[in-house]
Amino acid sequence: xxxxxxxxxxxxxxxxxxxxxxxxxxxxxxxxxxxxxxxxxxxxxxxxxxxxxxxxxxxxxxxxxxxxxxxxxxxxxxxxxxxxxxxxxxxxxxxxxxxxxxxxxxxxxxxxxxxxxxxxxxxxxxxxxxxxxxxxxxxxxxxxxxxxxxxxxxxxxxxxxxxxxxxxxxxxxxxxxxxxxxxxxxxxxxxxxxxxxxxxxxxxxxxxxxxxxxxxxxxxxxxxxxxxxxxxxxxxxxxxxxxxxxxxxxxxxxxxxxxxxxxxxxxxxxxxxxxxxxxxxxxxxxxxxxxxxxxxxxxxxxxxxxxxxxxxxxxxxxx
Numbered sequence: 001x002x003x004x005x006x007x008x009x010x011x012x013x014x015x016x017x018x019x020x021x022x023x024x025x026x027x028x029x030x031x032x033x034x035x036x037x038x039x040x041x042x043x044x045x046x047x048x049x050x051x052x053x054x055x056x057x058x059x060x061x062x063x064x065x066x067x068x069x070x071x072x073x074x075x076x077x078x079x080x081x082x083x084x085x086x087x088x089x090x091x092x093x094x095x096x097x098x099x100x101x102x103x104x105x106x107x108x109x110x111x112x113x114x115x116x117x118x119x120x121x122x123x124x125x126x127x128x129x130x131x132x133x134x135x136x137x138x139x140x141x142x143x144x145x146x147x148x149x150x151x152x153x154x155x156x157x158x159x160x161x162x163x164x165x166x167x168x169x170x171x172x173x174x175x176x177x178x179x180x181x182x183x184x185x186x187x188x189x190x191x192x193x194x195x196x197x198x199x200x201x202x203x204x205x206x207x208x209x210x211x212x213x214x215x216x217x218x219x220x221x222x223x224x225x226x227x228x229x230x231x232x233x234x235x236x237x238x239x240x241x242x243x244x245x246x247x248x249x250x251x252x253x254x255x256x257x258x259x260x261x262x263x264x265x266x267x268x269x270x271x272x273x274x275x276x277x278x279x280x281x282x283x284x285x286x287x288x289x290x291x292x293x294x295x296x297x298x299x300x301x302x303x304x305x306x307x308x309x310x311x312x313x314x315x316x317x318x319x
Contacts, residue, residue: 006118157241171202171204171267175214191279199271
């Protein structure tokens with residue numbers, strides 16, 4: 001089974017490439033523009049800010065930049081977590097056994113040229129983590145495209161789910177979702193959820209870093225099943241997620257909420273062990289959807305997951 005990975009080039013992304021290449025035939029890695037090594041210059045950042053100010057109010061954009069892009073002024077627990085993850089996974093930057101001639105950098109991963117480059121490897125699976133909005137043309141060009149979203153879909157979709165969830169007092173709704181890619185942001189059919197351990201005193205960046213281990217764990221279990229000829233089921237998402245956020249929405253109000261929940265040590269109220277919920281192991285898509293509904297109800301109303309192997313299925317529509 002041949003795999004192509006499409007992801008950024010921050011350390012946790014390289015960690016994913018390195019770990020999967022230990023067990024699977026990773027034919028190539030394609031890094032998209034806009035991540036770690038494609039950091040914007042001061043001039044480019046100003047142009048981006050000016051463009052946002054044309055769409056939103058200048059005060060709104062300034063509030064966002066002051067609250068979200070001020071890591072050097074904020075204590076660790078208030079930062080958005082990417083730098084913390086960079087530090088944690090920095091030793092993964094050697095790519096392991098992946099040779100340099102299999103690593104590519106693309107200005108536009110959705111371009112015809114990039115799609116053709118990936119298609120030339122004839123991958124059985126395209127593994128994605130992060131990135132831009134992938135187009136229908138990109139997705140349709142391959143047999144199977146998977147995505148890992150660093151948030152619990154369909155509760156928190158969009159950007160920086162760990163930050164918004166914590167600011168809303170929902171650390172237990174931090175984690176990750178493995179899904180079949182579709183053109184809607186984080187809207188694909190769900191295969192699995194990863195729920196990281198929550199400990200007393202955890203903050204958003206720490207939960208984000210813990211959740212990144214789920215990227216490898218969920219992909220590994222699912223890919224191993226595919227490689228051995230196994231079938232899989234999937235659970236469809238509702239048309240609209242419960243929460244959907246764009247990064248630009250993060251402002252000083254969210255920062256104040258985050259400070260409050262940290263002061264109240266909200267993580268201690270939702271302490272849990274690490275767990276994985278594999279919907280793809282269900283015998284049908286209908287059973288997978290029922291299992292997902294039950295899981296979401298348990299998390300939303302009890303702050304915990306169902307631990308029984310004999311899950312009691314309850315549809316969200318029954319509420």
